[in-house]
Amino acid sequence: MTDDLHPDAVPRPTVRVLLLDGADRLLLFRGFSETGDPFWFPAGGAVEPGETPDEAAVRELVEETGWERPVLGPHIGDRRHVVGWDGTVWxxxxxxxxxxxxxxxxxxxxxxxxxxxxxxQWRWWTPAGLGASPDRLVPADLAGLVASILRDGPPPVPLTLGI
Structure with a gap:
């Protein structure tokens, strides 16, 4: 990807974690766009100054789930997008x-x-629930990504994920 997605956008390094439980349910959180539209997304957030992405992912899991000693799995993909939020373009x-x-x-x-x-708010989603949901999932192909991981395991190299 090029660095010219939006010339005035502020770079925001971020992590996301697909957290699956023993029943193959995925933990998602509900957020709202600036226009008030709801969407569901995986745990995660900004990488703080001085933190590695791995450290940020573990910290975010602790903060957002209460999991005391998260065990981080493989890096499965990368995603880049520009979004306006609270007066800033990120x-x-x-x-x-x-x-x-x-x-x-x-x-x-x-x-x-x-x-x-x-x-x-948060919710555990079954694979069938993800595939049948009329709700907006982030990224849009999240149900397919989870189905692929459950069927084939983590990708051998990180994927480029869609919006």
């Missing part, structure tokens, strides 16, 4: 990981102030 550069946990009672007490203010 060039979001995501590194995606896979992680597995047998069971997890999600604890959101580690949410950031922005996550609390957004009344962010």
């Amino acid at each position: 060039d979001v550069r995501e590194r995606w990981y896979l992680a597995r946990v047998d069971t997890l009672e999600v604890d959101t007490s580690g949410y950031t102030a922005a996550e609390v203010a957004a009344d962010q």
Whole structure:
């Protein structure tokens, strides 16, 4: 990808984690676009200064799920998109990981102030539920990505993920 997606966009290194439980359910969070449209997306967030993407992914899992000692799986893909949010245009550069946990009672007490203010909700999705959902999933081909990982395992090289 080129660096000219949007010349005024602020680069935002970010991580996302496809967290699957022992029943092959995927944990997703609900957010809202600036126009108020809901969408569902995997755990993750910004890479903080001085942090590696791996460190950020582990930190985000702890903050967003309460999982005390996350075990990060492989880097499965990369995604880049430009989004306007709160008056800023961001060039979001995501590194995606896979992680597995047998069971997890999600604890959101580690949410950031922005996550609390957004009344962010979470839900475990079955593969069938992902494929049949009329809700917007991020990325749009998320159901296919999860189905592929469950069928074939993680990709041998990181994929370029769509919007």
